[in-house]
Amino acid sequence: MNLNPYREALALPGFRALLLVTTLARLPTSMAGITLTLYVVTDLDRGYAAAGAVAAAVTIGAALGAPLMGRLADRRGLRPVLVLTSIAEAIFWAGAPSLPYGVLIGAAFVGGLLMLPIYSVSRQSIAALAPPAKRRQAYALDSMSVELSFIIGPSVAVLLVTAISGRTTLYLIGAGIVVAGTALYLLNPPIRNAAELRDAGAPVPVRQWLTPRLVGILLISAAATLVIGGTDVALVATTREAGQVQWSGVVIGVWAASSLVGGFGYGAARQAISPLTLMAGLGLATVPVGLAGGSWWLLALALIPAGLLCAPTLASTADALSRLAPAPVRGLVMGLHGSAVTVGTALGAPLAGAVIDRWSPGWGFVVIGLAGLLAAALVLPATLRHNRTPVPPSAPAPLTPAP
Numbered sequence: 536m537n538l539n540p541y542r543e544a545l546a547l548p549g550f551r552a553l554l555l556v557t558t559l560a561r562l563p564t565s566m567a568g569i570t571l572t573l574y575v576v577t578d579l580d581r582g583y584a585a586a587g588a589v590a591a592a593v594t595i596g597a598a599l600g601a602p603l604m605g606r607l608a609d610r611r612g613l614r615p616v617l618v619l620t621s622i623a624e625a626i627f628w629a630g631a632p633s634l635p636y637g638v639l640i641g642a643a644f645v646g647g648l649l650m651l652p653i654y655s656v657s658r659q660s661i662a663a664l665a666p667p668a669k670r671r672q673a674y675a676l677d678s679m680s681v682e683l684s685f686i687i688g689p690s691v692a693v694l695l696v697t698a699i700s701g702r703t704t705l706y707l708i709g710a711g712i713v714v715a716g717t718a719l720y721l722l723n724p725p726i727r728n729a730a731e732l733r734d735a736g737a738p739v740p741v742r743q744w745l746t747p748r749l750v751g752i753l754l755i756s757a758a759a760t761l762v763i764g765g766t767d768v769a770l771v772a773t774t775r776e777a778g779q780v781q782w783s784g785v786v787i788g789v790w791a792a793s794s795l796v797g798g799f800g801y802g803a804a805r806q807a808i809s810p811l812t813l814m815a816g817l818g819l820a821t822v823p824v825g826l827a828g829g830s831w832w833l834l835a836l837a838l839i840p841a842g843l844l845c846a847p848t849l850a851s852t853a854d855a856l857s858r859l860a861p862a863p864v865r866g867l868v869m870g871l872h873g874s875a876v877t878v879g880t881a882l883g884a885p886l887a888g889a890v891i892d893r894w895s896p897g898w899g900f901v902v903i904g905l906a907g908l909l910a911a912a913l914v915l916p917a918t919l920r921h922n923r924t925p926v927p928p929s930a931p932a933p934l935t936p937a938p
Contacts, residue, residue, distance in 0.1 A: 563711030565688025574701030596647025605870025621716030623649035628709020662857035675802025757879035758910030764883025765903030798846030818907025825897025
């Protein structure tokens, strides 16, 4: 396998530092969801439905806040956004352990609304740091770092909650997020390159950038995380029905590891694969997974084909959006991408859960896989129109080199 594209991406000025800081910064955020759930269930002595309400408040706030923070970054720059969100995160996580349950729900919404935009910042900065020819590898590395954080983070969170307490873990997560915001503030990664800053002019009309093609990529982003979130629930339900729930962590590990391998292969491939093709493959590979529900190791093997497509699908959507979004609204578009990913994750778990409760865990895989295929089918017309659009002839080359 040719590793030169990755070496060239890592050699880009500023990219290695961005990747390191954002990878570490994602760890406390990946711990947040499960810690809040366990805190509500154990420390507040409430049920999982009550914990789900807090998670839903965070999700709704994050879905609304991501494009707002992105737009603010477009207009005011990155550092004001980092200051605002870091202060908001510090207040939320410091105060959450002392709040009664009803107030905690409202605070969770505000906390989600002003969440530190690590994911949007990394994707926006990659578009500024990497030329188009190197973005696929850069976004593949970014997607793999997300996988690593979600392999490590939730496990560390569970360990801390059980070894110390949910209350103390909330404080530690808040401190970690504030450190992450401070590190990003000091790094101050660019969100536009020199040419984009030089050519900045009048605001870009919405109709110029909010095209059917861009909306289709956002739909694919949401569908991908819907499939991933639903798979997570169906996987646990399948092992539980087989009396092998203790092996669910191993199955999740195999699934996540295959996603890492797929992300690496996607970036190293000679030619890019479209988000539509990857989404269709992810949905198609997920449908038959439920047939392997008899044993945990069969389920792990059955999840490998779908796992290989998880990270590539998300990386390809970020890459496509970075090419479609004009620089003056790139923060807004990447915020919308974050919202799409959040909404998809929020919808996938309850959809799979409802199907599992009505029929069986195997049908959970079928329905979420078909949902992914449906999203790909909905996006297909816009993709075909985009591919048929004639490319205008390029301008003649200047007779003398440009300065």
